[in-house]
Structures are given as C-alpha cells and as structure tokens.
Amino acid sequence: MSVSIVSTQPFSDQKPGTSGLRKKVPVFQQPNYLENFVQSIFDSIEAPKGATLVLGGDGRYYNRSAIQVILKMAAANGFGKVMVGQGGILSTPAASCVIRKHKTFGGIILSASHNPGGPDGDFGIKYNGSNGGPATETVTEAIFAKSKTISSYCILDAADVPLDTLGTSTLGGMQVQVIDPVSDYAELMESLFDFAAIRALLQGGFNIKFDAMHAVNGPYAKEILEKRLGATLGSVMNAVPLEDFGGGHPDPNLTYAHELVEIMYGDNAPDFGAASDGDGDRNMILGKHFFVTPSDSLALLAANATLVPAYQKGLAGIARSMPTSAAADRVASALNIPCFETPTGWKFFGNLMDAGKVTLCGEESFGTGSDHVREKDGLWAVLFWLNILAARKQSVEDIVRQHWAKYGRNFYSRYDYEGLPTEAANGLVQHLRDNFAALTGKQFGKYTVANCDDFSYTDPVDGSVSKNQGIRILFTDGSRIIFRLSGTGTEGATLRVYLEAYEANASFHHLDAQVALAELIQIAMLVSELKQRTRREKPTVIT
Ligand code: VG1
Ligand code: CO
Numbered sequence: 001m002s003v004s005i006v007s008t009q010p011f012s013d014q015k016p017g018t019s020g021l022r023k024k025v026p027v028f029q030q031p032n033y034l035e036n037f038v039q040s041i042f043d044s045i046e047a048p049k050g051a052t053l054v055l056g057g058d059g060r061y062y063n064r065s066a067i068q069v070i071l072k073m074a075a076a077n078g079f080g081k082v083m084v085g086q087g088g089i090l091s092t093p094a095a096s097c098v099i100r101k102h103k104t105f106g107g108i109i110l111s112a113s114h115n116p117g118g119p120d121g122d123f124g125i126k127y128n129g130s131n132g133g134p135a136t137e138t139v140t141e142a143i144f145a146k147s148k149t150i151s152s153y154c155i156l157d158a159a160d161v162p163l164d165t166l167g168t169s170t171l172g173g174m175q176v177q178v179i180d181p182v183s184d185y186a187e188l189m190e191s192l193f194d195f196a197a198i199r200a201l202l203q204g205g206f207n208i209k210f211d212a213m214h215a216v217n218g219p220y221a222k223e224i225l226e227k228r229l230g231a232t233l234g235s236v237m238n239a240v241p242l243e244d245f246g247g248g249h250p251d252p253n254l255t256y257a258h259e260l261v262e263i264m265y266g267d268n269a270p271d272f273g274a275a276s277d278g279d280g281d282r283n284m285i286l287g288k289h290f291f292v293t294p295s296d297s298l299a300l301l302a303a304n305a306t307l308v309p310a311y312q313k314g315l316a317g318i319a320r321s322m323p324t325s326a327a328a329d330r331v332a333s334a335l336n337i338p339c340f341e342t343p344t345g346w347k348f349f350g351n352l353m354d355a356g357k358v359t360l361c362g363e364e365s366f367g368t369g370s371d372h373v374r375e376k377d378g379l380w381a382v383l384f385w386l387n388i389l390a391a392r393k394q395s396v397e398d399i400v401r402q403h404w405a406k407y408g409r410n411f412y413s414r415y416d417y418e419g420l421p422t423e424a425a426n427g428l429v430q431h432l433r434d435n436f437a438a439l440t441g442k443q444f445g446k447y448t449v450a451n452c453d454d455f456s457y458t459d460p461v462d463g464s465v466s467k468n469q470g471i472r473i474l475f476t477d478g479s480r481i482i483f484r485l486s487g488t489g490t491e492g493a494t495l496r497v498y499l500e501a502y503e504a505n506a507s508f509h510h511l512d513a514q515v516a517l518a519e520l521i522q523i524a525m526l527v528s529e530l531k532q533r534t535r536r537e538k539p540t541v542i543t
Contacts, residue, residue, distance in 0.1 A: 001158045001172050003076040007151060008032040014040070014147040016140050018345040018487035020126025022112045025062050028123045032153070038070055038108075039153035040146035041127045042077045044139060047105050050080030054099045054128075056090025056181060057110025058216040058279040059241040060117030063088045066110050066125070068160045075174040076154035082174065085181035088163050089241065091216045091280030093369070093377035094185040096132035100373065101184050106130055111216075111279035114251035115490065118244030122490050133350030133374025137464060140347075182223045189224055189380065192310035192372055193387045201390040202231050207270035210382065211260035214238045214246040217280040220379055229386075250277050252284035252366055252378075253543045254291060265289050272389065272396060276378030281346075282366040283381040287396025293412050293513075295325035298362030300403050301384050302331045305360065307391040308384060310372065315359040319349050322455050322470055323482045323498040324364040325410040334407070343457045343469035344484065350374045351461040364414060364498065366543075401509070408504040411516040415497040415539035417530075418489065425485055425493035428533045432471045432483055435527075439473060444523045450476045473527065478502040481524045495534070497524050514542075 011030075014021055014037050021037055028034050047053075053074055057063040067088045074082050083098060084090075090098065092109055099107045106129050112122035127135045127143070135143070156172045168177045202208065208231055212218035218239035225231040237260070238246065249256040252275035264273040264286040273286035285292040292300070302318050305311035318332045319340040332339035340358060342348035346369070349361040353371040362368040367376035368384075385396075392399060417425075436452035443449075455469040470484035479501040486494035499517045503509065508516070525531060 001156055003172075004155050004157055005152050006032070006035070006155060008036055008153060010148050010150050011036060015144050016126065019113060019134060020109070020124050022115065022122055022124035022488055022490055024490055025119055025121055025123045028062060028066070034066055034069055034125070035073065035153045035155065036147060036150050037125060038073050040143045040150055041108070042073070043146045044142040045106060045127065047079065049078045051105035052081040052083065052102070053079055054083050054090070054095055054102070054104050054107030056085030056095055057088055058091065059087070059089050059243065060112065060123065060245070060278065061119055061121060061243040062123045063110050063243075064163065066123070067163065069155070070108055071161055071171055071176060072156040072158055073154065075158070075172040076156040079174055081177060083177045083179050084163060086164065086166060086178050089181045089216060089219070091181070091185070091220055093281055093373050093375045093380065094181055094220065096128060096373035096375040097185045097188050098179070099128060099130065100132040101188070104130065109279070112490075113279050113488065114249070114277040114282060115488070116245065116249050117278065118247075121244060128374070131350055131354055131374050134345070134347040136347060136350070137466065182220050185220060186224050186228065188372060189383055190228070192308065192380070193383045194309055194390065195229060197390040198383070198386045199230050201386065202229055206272070206389070207232070208235050208272045208274070208386070209260060209263055209270045210236045211252070211257055211273070211275035212236055212239050213248055213250040213252065213257065213275055213277070214240060214242040215250040215276070215278045215280065216241055217276045217379055220280060224379060224383070245278065252277050252282050253541070255541050255543070257284055260286070272386070274382045274385070277366070280378050281376040283368060283378040284366055285381070285385055285396070287400070290397040290400070292396065292400055293325070294362065294366045294368065295327050295364050295410060295412050296400060296403070297381065298324065298360065298368055299327035299331045299407070300400065301368065301381070301388075302328055302335070302360050303403060304388045304392070308387045311359065311370070316356055317352070317358040319352050319358040319361040321345070321348075321363040322472070323414070323484060323496070324362060325412040325500045326478065326502070327407065327410040328362065330407045340460070343455065343466050345487070346376055348457065348459070348466075351459055355461045357460070364412065404509045405506050408502060409509045411501045411503060411511070411513045413499050413513050413517050414543045415499070415521075416541045416543070417495040417534055417536055418540040419492045420495055420534050420536070422493045424534050425495050428495065428528055428530065429471065429483065429485060431533070432528055436471060436473065439527065444526075445519050447479060447519065447523065448476045450474050479520060481520055483528060497530075497539075499524065
C-alpha cells in the first residue's frame with residue numbers, strides 16, 4: 001500500500017460554523033472537498049506520530065463513504081490508531097465519552113445534527129479535542145486558515161475497511177479498531193444515575209415514550225431505556241437509524257417531533273415523553289399534555305441536581321448560552337453558585353468545565369449537558385429527568401409548576417426565519433447595529449429599554465474575546481429580545497429572534513407563552529423592520 005500526495009486547490013467556503021463545517025451532501029461530494037477539510041484539520045492539530053483518533057457519525061447519508069476517506073487519510077498522515085464506531089455510528093455525546101475514557105488525542109464527528117439528511121440533505125464534520133469537546137476558536141481558525149492555502153493532501157491507496165464487525169484490523173501502519181458505539185456510553189450513564197430507582201419507577205406503571213426520530217440515538221435508547229432500565233418494549237419509537245432519517249427532520253421540537261407530540265397530547269398519553277436529534281445531543285422533554293422549555297429544563301435540573309447520585313454534592317456552577325432564558329440564573333443565585341453567560345455553541349462551555357467552574361450547561365436550542373462529557377447530551381438529559389421523577393414521585397407538570405411558584409416564570413420563545421436571502425438578513429442585523437444605541441431609555445407600552453448591545457464574551461479561563469454574538473435589547477424588568485444569525489444553516493441565512501419575559505406573579509403563570517410574549521413580539525418586529533426587510537409574515541418555526 002502506498003501513500004498518494006494529491007494536489008488540490010482551496011475551496012472558498014470551508015469556514016466552520018457554530019459546530020463545524022456543514023454543507024449540502026453534493027457540496028461534500030465534489031472531488032477533494034472532504035479531503036481538503038480533513039487535511040486542514042490534520043495540519044492544524046499538531047498530533048504526534050502514532051496518535052489515536054476517535055471517528056464516527058450520526059449514520060446519515062455519506063457517513064460511511066466519508067469514514068473510509070478519513071481512515072485512509074489518517075493512515076497516510078501518521079496516526080497510530082483510529083477507534084471507529086461499528087457501522088460508522090457514534091452519537092456526538094458518545095464520541096465525546098470515548099475520547100475522554102480512552103484518553104485519545106481527539107476525534108472527528110460526522111454530523112449535521114438536527115438538519116435533514118439524504119442525498120440532497122446536509123452533511124457535516126467537526127473536530128473535537130482531547131477533552132472530548134468541540135475544537136476551540138483558536139483551532140477552528142487555524143483549520144480555516146489552512147483550508148485557504150491548501151495545495152495537497154495525503155491518502156493511502158487501500159481497499160475499504162470493513163466497519164460492521166467488532167475488532168481490530170490494520171490499514172497501512174495504522175490500527176483500525178471497530179468498537180461497540182453504545183457500551184462505553186451506557187456504562188457512563190449507569191455510573192451517574194440511580195438506575196435502580198428509575199427501574200422501580202418504570203416497573204410501577206410509569207409509562208414513557210422516547211422518539212429517536214430514526215436518528216443515532218435509537219440503539220442507545222433501546223439499550224439503556226428498554227434493556228437496562230426495563231421500559232416496556234416499544235417505549236423507544238423510530239429506533240432504527242436511517243440514512244435520511246425516514247425523510248424527517250431530526251430536530252426535537254414541537255414542530256418536527258410532531259409524531260411524539262401527538263402521542264403526548266392525545267388520550268392515554270404516557271407520563272413522560274422525550275426526543276433527541278440527528279446526532280443525539282439535543283433533547284426535548286414532555287409530560288402528559290405538557291411541554292418543558294429547554295431553558296426551564298436547565299433550571300430545573302440544576303435545582304434538583306442533588307437528587308442524582310453524580311451531583312449529590314452539589315454543582316460548581318451553571319453556564320447558559322446568551323439567548324437561553326435567565327431561569328437558570330435564578331437557581332444559581334438561590335444555590336449561591338456562579339452562573340456564566342456564553343455565546344451560542346457548546347465549545348464555549350468546555351473551558352469552563354475543564355477549569356472546574358461549572359457542572360451543568362444548557363442552551364435554549366434543546367441542548368443540556370454536564371461535565372461528564374464535553375458535548376450536550378440528549379439521553380443524559382432524559383435520564384436526569386427520569387431520576388428526578390423517580391425521586392420526587394410527582395408528574396412533570398407538577399414539578400415545573402412548583403418550580404415557577406418558587407422562582408417565577410421566564411416566558412420564552414424563539415422565532416426562526418429560515419432560508420432568507422443573505423442580503424436581507426445581513427441588512428436587518430446592520431440596521432439594528434446602527435440604531436440600537438438610540439433605543440436606550442425608550443418606552444414601548446409597559447416595557448422600557450434599559451440597554452442594548454452586540455454581545456461580546458471574554459472567556460474567563462483563557463481571556464479570548466468573541467465579538468458580535470447577537471444583538472440584545474434588554475428591558476428594565478429583565479425582559480429581553482435578541483437577534484442572531486444562525487451559524488449552522490446551509491441554505492441562505494437563518495435569523496433567530498429570541499424573546500423572554502419574566503413573571504414573578506404566580507397568578508399569571510398559566511398563560512400561554514405566545515400570549516405572555518405578544519407585546520415583546522410586536523416590539524421585535526417594529527425595531528427590526530423584520531416584515532418589510534424579509535417579506536415574511538410568519539416565522540418558519542416557533543419554539
Ligand atoms: C444552533 C443552536 C445552538 C447549537 C447549535 C449546534 O446553532 O442555536 O444553540 O449549539 O445549533 O447544535 P445556530 O448557530 O444555528 O443558532 V447541534 O445539535 O449541532 O449539535
Ligand atoms: Co445535534
């Protein structure tokens with residue numbers, strides 16, 4: 001077997017976004033496209049000769065082909081070993097777990113997360129470092145810089161490696177170890193949660209439904225929920241990962257997980273429902289006829305953490321992304337622990353967790369996690385909830401309502417405008433930037449603007465600064481409107497408008513979020529000129 005050095009030319013569009021490089025499958029299928037990015041990773045991470053990598057993905061279309069290319073390139077670039085999930089499968093949190101447990105140099109995760117898959121769908125690739133978390137901004141910038149000057153890449157001329165049987169084979173001078181994608185992760189979950197208590201809850205007639213959405217978490221949920229915890233067979237639905245997610249959009253929210261939502265709001269609804277996304281790192285939590293917002297979920301997990309064996313001694317701190325509601329801040333202040341506000345994207349939590357400053361983290365976009373790995377973790381959040389439910393023996397709705405009664409309710413909603421023309425979206429953001437200074441002190445009905453800014457974050461651990469992370473309009477009563485452009489979309493631009501209003505008075509807690517936020521929504525439309533600039537009457541998705 002010989003190594004080829006293939007000459008190539010840079011592509012202009014390989015800037016990694018919120019979670020790595022995401023593009024349509026046909027873009028990745030262009031000659032040298034994937035290879036260029038992989039070589040740019042290898043040239044940037046300074047791995048010593050013989051280093052070990054973890055490799056796997058969410059099983060979407062192009063996963064297997066990409067894995068073969070990456071294996072041959074890793075062998076040609078001097079890696080000693082690659083641990084790859086059987087069938088090319090590893091959920092994002094499981095990849096993080098394997099990197100940490102086996103102390104590997106890093107890992108490559110193939111996923112476009114919650115974006116649809118298939119030949120015309122999306123594909124993605126990202127690099128995670130030895131802490132198991134997404135590459136830092138510095139590494140990401142280095143990869144992007146390399147991708148702009150690349151002139152050749154190295155690849156081994158070899159036959160494809162069989163991925164379906166466990167065991168070790170060799171590829172040139174490199175070992176390829178095909179591992180069970182579930183076992184290390186399942187073992188980690190057993191070490192964190194009170195499995196005996198959850199098993200007793202499930203045996204006592206507490207019914208659950210978990211929608212894997214034909215994505216990567218199917219085998220994980222089957223093994224953990226049904227096999228190890230004894231949930232009734234069939235509790236996990238859409239459990240077989242499919243290359244196109246069965247034609248669905250594997251994003252666990254009220255719009256895309258409608259099959260589960262109908263069950264949870266129907267007659268004879270189960271007591272607990274949950275779903276996760278394409279790569280298994282997001283979660284949606286439902287009770288009987290009841291939806292828990294991700295921001296509330298983070299606050300609730302924090303408030304109840306000591307009921308879980310792994311967090312019995314309490315939390316070092318909490319972190320949330322800037323657009324996530326401040327519900328968690330109230331819990332942090334009651335617990336007298338620090339609360340950090342970071343830019344969107346999991347990479348910012350890694351430094352805080354590595355430094356021991358935070359234990360729990362979360363985002364409004366259905367992501368929750370802890371320092372057990374360095375990614376958000378969908379099934380972990382489900383088990384955390386089940387552990388709390390087993391300990392408190394109350395319904396999901398009762399637990400949430402009691403939480404609001406104690407801390408007040410942060411009404412929350414996000415409006416997404418997908419597939420906008422880039423100029424319109426950029427124009428809207430520029431308009432806000434140019435004008436927000438003049439908003440301070442202005443009154444809109446019962447709301448007065450306290451301050452506006454474009455969120456900037458200084459990492460408390462390494463001092464790095466991330467600017468322009470979203471425009472915030474902050475009101476005197478703690479309400480907020482935030483405008484931000486997505487870094488994960490693959491078609492035009494996606495504008496996200498985040499709305500939050502705090503209500504201490506329990507007699508208003510029953511209100512529907514859209515009703516409670518109606519005035520703020522109007523203000524958002526007014527100051528951004530959204531309808532005129534985008535010609536959209538309605539958002540694509542409301543969560
Ligand atoms: C979105 C979410 C963000 C999340 C990111 C990755 O990013 O808003 O909170 O971290 O997706 O999620 P953006 O830039 O489109 O708003 V996923 O499940 O890749 O893993
Ligand atoms: Co995801």
